[in-house]
Amino acid sequence: MTEPASAVGEGSKGGGASLGNVAGESSGAGPPADTDSPHASAVLEARDLVKRYGEREALRGVSLSASRGELVAVIGPNGAGKTTLLSILAGIQKPDEGSVSRAPAEIGWVPQQAAVYSKLTVAENLQLFARLEKVDDPRATVERMLELTDLRDRAGDQIGELSGGNRQRVNIAIGLLGEQPVLLLDEPSAALDPRQRERVWEFVLSLAQAGTTVIYSTHNIQEAERHAQRVLVLADGELIFTGSPGELEIAVERGEGDAPSRRSGEEAGPLVSSPDFESAFVAYLRQRGH
């Protein structure tokens, strides 16, 4: 497999496809991706995913691929299909059409709301799921996770006594227990205060640096720009853009006209992070009928 880290935009419809990069066109803007390394081959691929709820199509032919250690953000407004996409990748839901290259057991999944038992301690939660995952050495794995999450001091505390941020770290740690090469995070920083959010992202970035492919959904554009190497934009179940944060900024600027102008050679990041960009992004979505 020689396909570099990228999403496959052939499922994009309704005018968005022209703005989305196709395989091999990723510019590499934003945080450095591992696209040129020997590990650049896709560790996860999804093809032509379609999901219908009655007559409503929640996903319309979405395809993507991700390589080792890559951080991929899935963004879009509420109801765009982000959670549906991640649920299908995680094996929680079955697509009506399309396929995913990996079995659910090979993919770690962290739901949006912490899926932990509030009456059990941090260590007991980790131990329970480690045993259910049938890891070789549950005790050692739990120790490692406590180390990784920096929660050793809170190991004996019941989850119900933890802050939202720490609870989310345990939630993510449980998703990592199986040591799968791919980790799916559904809005991992939702409902967290800025400080807690920062701690969660530090943790997630360290996982990616260690080689785990992380695909996360968010409706926070700044969060996508800041942490992702690649961004997928979903709207009404359609994949309307795929590319680096910088490429998204250019697309939005071109598509909207009202987006803030930028001099040649200027860094993309600060512009994407600005409130003006959010407005431009919304206008960009509207222009495409979403």
Next chain:
Amino acid sequence: MRWLLLKDLRILRRSPLLVGLLVLYPVVIATLIGFALSRGPDKPQVAFANLVPESATEIELGGETIDVTRQAGPLFRAIDPVRVDTREEAIAKVEDGEVLGALVIPEDTTRKLQTGLEPAEIEVFYNADDPVKSSYVRDTIKAQVQDANSALTKRLAKAAVEYLDLIGTGGQFEIFGRELDVLGLERAEQILREAAVELPPRSDAREEVERVIAFARLARDNLDLSDEVLSSVGSPISVKQTQLDGGATPLSSFAVAIAVTVSLMFITLLLAAGALALEREENAFLRLVRGLVSRTGLLLEKAGLAAVCSTAVCLLMLAALGLFVDLRWERFPLWVAGVTAGALAFAAMGLAVGALTKEVRAASLLCVMLSLPLTFLALVPSGSVSPFLFDVVRVVSAVFPFKPTLDALDAALNDTGGIAGPLLHLLALFVAFGTASRLALRRFAG
């Protein structure tokens, strides 16, 4: 599955208030229901005015002395008598609401009974403030007076038979302290036969005497039948009781079966539904069924947890009740079979409820809302509603585990019939509700 079970037990251990309520609430409710059903109404207070002078409480019937006041013994076992001295006092107590009724035995009661010329009349006054109790008082007094009537009638009939016997066969009879020799029909016939022989054949006098002899024989023969006739007058209708259905369960033992069934229902339903709903409330359900445990495995684990816990509690409850009620310990294996089968069926029903709900509170509320009407439906006695409605009640009761569990426990505790039928019924309900919960989990829990 073992780890999930340990996890659930650990969560229960850390929720002492919840567990306490889960066990205590149904046990208290069940015990109250059981003993409310096993006891009749409290003895109603009834004012009792016996105006018969102490010197005139006895009557003579057929040479036998009867103390009329002793006839009130059975009545006093059914009511709580408040003795008063006058009729007015008795009525005042009823009017003041101090007692529910009053029974007045007039002064001339024994005299009327002795002469037999007119019936003795007793007076009963009611207070209808409490319809249930006043009805109970009315019925109790009426029944007891009926019994007394019957007893006196029997004695009167017996005396009458003795008089008739005297007329038939003759003999000694004592009246007003004097001994009389009564000739009797038998001896009269014999005397007449002897006299007839002395008369000339075919004479008018002999024919007249022969007619009297024939009458005496006829009268004596018919008097021989009077015993049976008079005894049937004493009890024209007798009651022969035959039990057609159900066992001979003492009320207290049946109350135990009800109490245990109610406890089993509440504990198992709440535990099974709550444990399953908790997985969704904690958002762990999808994480678990992503490959860590199958949905069916999860349901079996919750059913096992609920059934084991509730079976243990109910067997302990039975052991405790055995200290107060006479239970047949040699049938203990059948108790275990009945309780376990009921627990499994209730657990499956609880899982179906838990699969429909996302929160423990909602699951608990739904369980209570379902279980209470089902309990009352299962206890509706035949004949209290129309036949069609009773058939509907029976069908509804058969679709839920309460009635078959009660039948199984009644059979196990009181040997009221075969236990195999209720056990198979419960097994079928376990499978049916288990399937329903599996489908509900697929439909409602992603």
